[in-house]
Amino acid sequence: MWVQAIVLIVSLLALAWSADKFVDGACGLARILGVSPFLIGMVIVGFGTSAPEMLVSAVSAFEGSPSIALGNAYGSNITNVLLILGVAAIVNPIKVDFSVVKKELPFLAGTLILTVFLILDGKLSRINAISMLVLFIPIMVISSLGKKEEQSEESDRKDSLPKSIFWILFGLALLVGSSRALVWAAKDIATALGVSELIIGLTIIALGTSLPELAASVSAARKNEHGVAFGNVVGSNLFNTMCVVGIAGTISPMTVDPKILSRDLPAVGIVTLFLFIFGIRKQISRISGIFLVLFYAVYTILLGLKII
Secondary structure, eight states: HHHHHHHHHHHHHHHHHHHHHHHHHHHHHHHHHHHHHIIIIIIIIHHHHHHHHHHHHHHHHTTTOHHHHHHHHHHHHHHHHIIIHHHHHHSEEEEEEEEHHHHHHHHHHHHHHHHHHHTTTTEEEEHHHHHHHHHHHHHHHHHTTTOSSOOOTTTSSSHHHHHHHHHHHHHHHHHHHHHHHHHHHHHHHHHTTTTOOHHHHHIIIIIHTHHHHHHHHHHHHHHOHHHHHHHHHHHHIIIIIIIIIIHHHHHSSSHHHHHIIIHHHHHHHHHHHHHHHHHHHHHEEHHHHHHHHHHHHHHHHHHHHTTT
């Protein structure tokens, strides 16, 4: 099992590094095109930092481990709000544009309700999974409208188009390889320790695939790019809910663990409610950040001890 543990650690590090390079390339391309901070955060960085989740879940579905795929998606959503936004707010309190409450967050809540409806029978069919992917397209188009008039504080950076494209392609290639290694190692470790694949997906893999979000949001918070920091989490959670689950279900229709409906989706609902509260308050204070991190620690401990 030591070999698997080493592979797990190395693949997690490779995931984080390659996703960071992928995000650098994506943000460089976005700045060349001249789009807003929130749009960069939600669409470009949100997609880039969700690439590990998408690839890990796709590989899990291919290899017949649907619990890893779904646990990774929903666990990442929980980690993004509690740990990523929490740590970012501790580093630098985050200002939240109230318009997000009126536009993007209702989409996020709506996709969560749709997910519950689609898997209420305990199954995720290929048709339902494809419908999630199709519906995701107009959601992102509508969210992108009206955002180009704002300019990023980093828009004066001289980004090279060839360099940006190189990092996008190289980062994506490394993401694919490290994702396969991660799923292999995680499955073997779960089997050896007698831990369910769902718990592994909700904790270790969710944390590992969320490292890019952590790096991106903390970096954005330090640079006072509040739109990028908050938009990254909103966009990433949208990608996880619709694309990550949709891709996995399209590759391999699956039976859904009852715990996902009774425990994990309600937890995602609670953290989504937190986003609405922060949006209404127009900020995430340092105290709120500490609360979120503590909430994450308690949740993870309860999962590990099998109390919930």
